[in-house]
Amino acid sequence: GKGNHRHYMEKEIHEQPAVIGDTLRSFTDPSSHRLALPDLPFDFAHPETRLQLVACGTAAYACMTARYWFEQLAGIPTSTDIASEYRYRDTPMTSRELGIFVSQSGETADTLAALRHVKAQGRPTLAIVNVAESTAAREADGMLRTLAGPEIGVASTKAFTTQLSTLACLAIGAARERGCLAASREAQLMQAMDEIPARLLQVLDQDQVFRDIASMLAGAGYVLYLGRGAMYPIALEGALKLKEVSYIKAEGYAAGELKHGPIALVDEEVPVIAVAPSDHLFEKTASNLQEVAARGGKVILFSDAAGIAAMGDLPVASVTLPAVDPFVAPILMSLPVQLLAYHTAVAKGTDVDQPRNLAKSVTVE
Numbered sequence: 381g382k383g384n385h386r387h388y389m390e391k392e393i394h395e396q397p398a399v400i401g402d403t404l405r406s407f408t409d410p411s412s413h414r415l416a417l418p419d420l421p422f423d424f425a426h427p428e429t430r431l432q433l434v435a436c437g438t439a440a441y442a443c444m445t446a447r448y449w450f451e452q453l454a455g456i457p458t459s460t461d462i463a464s465e466y467r468y469r470d471t472p473m474t475s476r477e478l479g480i481f482v483s484q485s486g487e488t489a490d491t492l493a494a495l496r497h498v499k500a501q502g503r504p505t506l507a508i509v510n511v512a513e514s515t516a517a518r519e520a521d522g523m524l525r526t527l528a529g530p531e532i533g534v535a536s537t538k539a540f541t542t543q544l545s546t547l548a549c550l551a552i553g554a555a556r557e558r559g560c561l562a563a564s565r566e567a568q569l570m571q572a573m574d575e576i577p578a579r580l581l582q583v584l585d586q587d588q589v590f591r592d593i594a595s596m597l598a599g600a601g602y603v604l605y606l607g608r609g610a611m612y613p614i615a616l617e618g619a620l621k622l623k624e625v626s627y628i629k630a631e632g633y634a635a636g637e638l639k640h641g642p643i644a645l646v647d648e649e650v651p652v653i654a655v656a657p658s659d660h661l662f663e664k665t666a667s668n669l670q671e672v673a674a675r676g677g678k679v680i681l682f683s684d685a686a687g688i689a690a691m692g693d694l695p696v697a698s699v700t701l702p703a704v705d706p707f708v709a710p711i712l713m714s715l716p717v718q719l720l721a722y723h724t725a726v727a728k729g730t731d732v733d734q735p736r737n738l739a740k741s742v743t744v745e
C-alpha cells in the first residue's frame with residue numbers, strides 16, 4: 381500500500397534514501413567499505429575499451445549522466461543512445477566495445493532489441509535492471525541489479541536514482557581497474573556515496589519549499605529546465621517528470637544551448653528551473669541565467685548555499701541543497717526535480733500515479 385502517502389509517487393520519492401542505501405551496500409564490502417562489484421564478463425582495463433549505453437526514457441537519462449562518470453573518472457570513451465534509434469542505426473562497434481542496457485522492468489521492447497543487436501555482433505552485454513527475473517537480465521552476459529523494490533508509479537523516481545547509484549559504482553570500479561583512480565580519491569568517493577542517503581533526507585525535509593514553488597508552476601504554460609555537464613541530463617529528467625505527471629509543456633536544455641534557440645521562448649510568463657550546484661561550470665550557467673532574467677524570465681534556482689549566495693536576488697525562488705562532492709551531485713539533484721513535478725501535479729489535481737496515455741512498461745515497439 382501507500383502507507384501514509386497520498387500517492388505511490390510520493391511514497392517512492394521518500395523511499396529513495398533507503399533503497400539507494402540498499403543498492404550501494406550491495407556493491408560494497410561491509411568490513412573494508414571498499415567497492416566490491418560482482419565479477420563481470422569483460423575487461424574494463426583494456427586501453428581500447430569503449431562503452432555504448434542504451435535505454436529508453438528516464439533510464440536513457442541515467443545513461444547520459446553515467447557518460448560523464450565513465451569518461452571523466454575512468455577515461456573510457458562512452459556513447460549513449462535511446463534504444464528506438466540505436467536498434468535501427470547499424471552503428472559500427474569496435475572490437476573492445478561493451479553494450480550496457482539500463483531498464484527498470486527489463487522488458488522494454490526497444491531496449492531488448494538493442495541488446496540483441498549488440499549480442500548478434502558478438503559484443504558483450506551488461507544489463508542493469510530492477511527486475512532480476514526479467515528478459516534483459518536473462519539475455520545479457522552480465523547483470524547488475526538495482527534494489528529499488530517494486531516501483532508502482534508510472535513516473536520513474538527511485539528506479540532512476542538507484543540506476544544512477546549503480547552506474548556510479550560501476551564507473552568507480554572501472555576507473556580502479558584501469559588504474560586511474562588514486563586510493564585516496566576512491567575512498568573520498570565512497571564516503572560521498574555513503575553520505576547520499578543522509579543528504580537526501582535533508583532534501584526531503586524541505587518539502588514545503590517545493591510545495592510553494594509548485595503553486596507558482598501550476599499556472600505555467602511552459603517550463604524550461606537548464607543544466608550543464610552532468611546536470612544536463614538531470615534537467616532533461618526534470619522536464620520529462622513535469623510533463624508526465626502535470627501535463628505542463630516542459631523542455632530540458634543544456635544551458636549552453638539557450639542562445640541557440642530556446643531563449644526565443646523566454647518571457648515574463650516562463651519559469652526557468654536551473655539545476656546548478658556551485659561546481660566548475662557554475663559561472664557559465666550563472667551568465668545564462670542573467671540572460672534569462674534580462675528577458676523577464678522567472679529563474680528558479682536549485683543549488684547549494686554558495687551557488688545561491690552568488691546569484692544574489694536574481695532568482696524569484698531558490699532551494700538550498702546540501703553541498704556534496706560533484707561526482708554524486710546528479711544523484712542528489714534528482715530529488716528536487718522529482719519533488720517539484722510531484723507537487724505541481726498535486727496542485728493541478730492530475731492522476732499522479734497513472735498519467736494519461738502512459739504505461740509503466742512499454743513492451744511493444
Ligand code: M6R
Nearest residue numbers: 437438439483484485488535536
Ligand atoms: O522499464 P524501463 O526502465 O526500460 O522503462 C523505460 C521508460 O519507459 C521509462 O523510464 C519511462 O520513461 C518512465 N515513464 C519515466 O518516468
